[in-house]
Amino acid sequence: MAKQRAKAAYMISAVAEKYDVHPQTLRMYEREGLLQPSRSEGNTRLYTDEDLQRLEVILELTRELGVNLAGVEIILNMRMKMAAMQAQFEQFVASLNDQLERIPRGPDTEARNTLMRVARAVPAPEPAKRKTRV
Structure with missing residues (x-):
């Protein structure tokens, strides 16, 4: 029987530091429905590699292209x-x-x-x- 490899999960502080964003920004993205991190049993946000890829798209749209969050939502839905x-x-x-x-x-x-x-x-x-x- 093959072992399933556990998905990597990152806490909000590690993600915030890695992407140079404030943790409140990540919480706001979650409130706006742009990110949906899973939660641990202790209710800690856990970001997967897929969440990080989505965050990179969000940050590129907002930082580099100047798209507002409503526009980001539309673009992500279109994708x-x-x-x-x-x-x-x-x-x-x-x-x-x-x-x-x-x-x-x-x-x-x-x-x-x-x-x-x-x-x-x-x-x-x-x-x-x-x-x-x-």
Whole structure:
């Protein structure tokens, strides 16, 4: 039986120090619904690596791009929706490819070959690239 590796968890003081933010700022992000750290049995906030990645996005949006918290919420929600849409798209393309593979091969496969070319020509969407500021 393989052991499951425990997820790393960081207390608010360590996160605040690492990212040079006040602990109250992290609490505010939680009140605003931007971060949702888990809690220990003693009710201490515990931030996972995923929480830290989300915090990095929040800090980049606010510090570097000047986005307010309402805008950050909208952007984060849009990112989640886009990720879900991309997953649906990839599932659709995989399903289409599966269906195309089931079409019998034979002398009358012009339509099948055309569909295969179309399905394979559809590029998967690439994640948004960061624009670097000069």
